[in-house]
Amino acid sequence: MKLLLNGYDSGHGDEIIGLLANAEHLECMVAFAKSSASETILEPLKQAIARGMTARMAVGLSLFVTDPAMLYELFKLEKNSQNKLELYMSSTEETFHPKVYAVREPGGHRVIVGSANMTAGGFSNNYEASVLVNDRDGALMASIQEHFGGLIEEGALARATMPRINEYAKLYAVHEAWRKMASRRAEKICRGDMHSLEVLADWLADMKADDSPCGFTAQQTYRARDRLIARRRVKEIAGLGKVTRDTFLEAYEGLLGCFHSGGLHRGKGIVSQKSNLVISALAELLELKRATPAEAFELLHSHFEDIERAGINVLTEILHALDNKRFGVMNRNAVSGLIVAGYDQYPLRPLKTNVTPELYEQFCRDVREVQTQLELENLSELDALFNYVYWLND
Known part of the structure; x- marks a missing residue:
């Protein structure tokens, strides 16, 4: 057993070419194959097949990283191999991600399993790590062949054909064009x-087409209802006066149930220990008339500063419940959406x-x-979109 690393003197490409030198059969599965590796691998592969080696190769199409040009080269090699090479392409929605190079030789078997794809980076430039195993009794090779066959049977791998490669090439061209444009725009941003x-607008279109409870129409209904209830409960808590911890906790739980920030309930017991501060904060807040976001934030912050687990998400959810046209909910979801x-x-x-109050004022200007x-x-609708983007990308 040997650890393989790409270095100045040797790399995965050298070891993989070395496997082909005396190989009678090759089993190869890679997530990505790119034309950057063609000069390294194609000629040794042709020579090995010409002297009689058989091979079965599978290339992943996930994430549109594999070059169509490399698929065309491998397909051409298959057609000229006199049935010695079988080329397969991934055919599954799940990510196809193995990196296996295994050969049968006259004296046994050798297998490389690790991180190196069939790319210039995988062969030499990237930081990669794999293990080369001398599989003398062929047990590991047999397992690989069985797994390969199973992937074919279940439909995760499909035999490469010119129509399939052509269809992938069209999709690849679209994804590559958008990827380059997105990369340039991301750098500017x-x-x-x-x-x-543009990205938020695309997600919004998807959300509006989503008829699940997470979709835009459903969220409009839920959030309009929840905000009306939250406003009433803020006023109820503000009028509680001096109450027992249990009475406050019941009212506070009802308020949290109307909010859409995650994890707020985990701190309710701790917050209830400072119920008098919460009650007085809400009472003073309701006395403010047309306060700016900075003024409203500063008032609540001054009361909440010493209340553990009553953070910015709780504070801004309260403000948002009172006026969802001026006060935005500030939490990780919203910040990620703005980024x-x-x-x-x-x-x-x-x-x-x-x-700070000034930063929250700027946040409210930006979200508006x-x-x-x-x-x-x-x-409220924007906050629903931020949550939609955050949780579907998490």
Whole structure:
């Protein structure tokens, strides 16, 4: 057994070519194959097949990383191999991700299993790690062949044909064009050179087409109902006065049930220990008339500063419940959504120690701008979109 690493003097490509030198049969499964590796692998592969080696190869199409050009080269080699080479392509929605090179030789079997794909990076340039196993009794080789056959039987692998490669090539061209454009735009957004709502707009279109409880129409209904109930419960808590911890906890649980930030219930017991601060904070908040986001935030923050587990998400959910056209919910989901659009000045984990009233004021301006450009009715709808994007990408 030997550890393989790419280095200055040798790499995976050298070892894989070495396997072909005396091989009688090759079993090869890779996630990606790119034309960058063609100069390294194709000629040794042709020579091995010409002297009698048989081979079975499977190439993954997941994520559109495999080059169609490499598939055409391998398919051409198969057609000229006089049935010595069988070429397969992945045919599954799940990611096809193995990297296996296994050969039968006159004196036994050798197998490489690890991280190296059939690419220039995998063969020499990338940091890769694999194990070369001297499989003398052929047990490992037999397992690989059985697994390969099983993937064919279950339909995860399909025999390569020219129509299949052509269809993949069309899809690859589209994905590659969009990937390059997205890369250029992402660089500009990361540098702060531009804002772009294209990604959020695409997700919004998907969300509007989604008829599940996570879809836009359902979320409109749920959130409109929940916000009305939350407003009533904020007022009820503000009027509690001096109450027992259990009475407060019951009212506070009812309020949290109307919010859409995750994990709020885990801190309810701790918050209930400072119920008097929460009650007085909400009572004072309701006395404010047309307060700016900074003013409303500062008032709640001054009361909540010493209340553990009453963080920025709780604070801004309360403000949002009172006015969903001026106050946005500030949590990880919302910040992540803004980053996608190029608004990157906010901490990924908003905390009472890193969000100031001025920063929250700016946050509210930014989310209102995004809401307007996406033609959404209010910030509740935008928050629903942020959650949709966050959880489906998590």
